[in-house]
Amino acid sequence: MSPTGSRVRDAAIELFAERGFHGTGIRDLAERAGLSSATLYHYMGTKEDLLVSIMTTSLGRLLTAGERLTADGDPLARITALVELHVLTHAVRRLETRVVDDEMRSLSPDHRATVVALRDRYEHLWQDAIDTGCATGAFHVRAPRVARLALLEMCGGIARWYTPDGPIPLEQLALRYAEMALGVLGAAGPPPELAVDSVRRTMALVDEIWLPD
């Protein structure tokens, strides 16, 4: 994407996250990007196209990363990696993940269907790890589907309050969330040094997939 195109996208992510899609005007977008409102349309389609593009690329990266992290490993390792991935991305890409999570309702039906399909594929990675863990006896959950929804909300919620200035380093935060998630699933955690290894591996993947832009 052209440098100006990226500026437009970044401005949109900031404003959509801050004020919401309907709360952001074309002129706000243009001002933030340092362009006239007319020039904006040289770099984007409609305002909704811009939203859809932000959501699909963000969700697409999350899905790619999730698939790589769950390609092998036992259920405990897989769910741990997914929790770390979800927490880390929602922290380091706080604004765009908020847009993805909060602006689904602003999409027209067909666009929404596309985005929901992506989200469902991602959430299936979680459900599969949880169900397998329940079957092997690694997890003890009475309602696996509810557990998936609860975990996703819990981990994604970090985007609503995280700031890099907080007292707890991000790596520690991811460890805490992994511990809490295993508590939700009624599972015993791995030895601490293995947990740290897992977080470092996940952080490296997040850097690899999210940094090149």
Add this chain to the structure above:
Amino acid sequence: MSPTGSRVRDAAIELFAERGFHGTGIRDLAERAGLSSATLYHYMGTKEDLLVSIMTTSLGRLLTAGERLTADGDPLARITALVELHVLTHAVRRLETRVVDDEMRSLSPDHRATVVALRDRYEHLWQDAIDTGCATGAFHVRAPRVARLALLEMCGGIARWYTPDGPIPLEQLALRYAEMALGVLGAAGPPPELAVDSVRRTMALVDEIWLPD
């Protein structure tokens, strides 16, 4: 409130939850309430006044209920009751709790300060129960503040997907969330019959505080 005033408020809750505050027009509101857009202003102040009123009454009820449920009891009983309360209200009053949780950003600074103050008082009930439980050894959490945030997001998230038609009765759902919350806190759960008693008591309080309208 007058019957028509209630109709206006109900319409606003539905539309704000469905389309967002900025996504809802005065004329949408009027149509849903069965009035002209002019008549709307006989029953409300500005559109934002309507939003503030919805948020403060909803949060006020939650705070009242939370204070009553945590007036006595050990930390485990208190956090269990808070989880049940949060889950039950976010399920039975799904729309208005979504408005409270999602539309904070649509408020002007002074109105937001009012609502945030209410929310902070409510969340302090959670933090106090968690901290006390950590001090007495009932809970085992490395980062109590993070645990509070994680629990609140996990429990409130039910408003994003709950429907009464689901396969799991609401009472069971509350029990599952209480179990998961104790897992997050590293606490042993109470015997099943005590847990059921707690949920029934919380459901009765929710009915008492939320039904009279």
Add this chain to the structure above:
DNA sequence: GGTTCCCGATCGATCGATCGATCGGGCATG
């Protein structure tokens, strides 16, 4: 001289909010 980039001007539509006017039912006065 075509292509890319950019903008001032402007479009019709819709926004939140207000206007003056009307209707009808209670209520005090005679």
Add this chain to the structure above:
DNA sequence: CATGCCCGATCGATCGATCGATCGGGAACC
């Protein structure tokens, strides 16, 4: 009981502002 008045409730019309989007043309670069 009848009359005249008041007022809550309601509406159609309309306000100025802003919305998302488009146009034709200028400037810069290859």
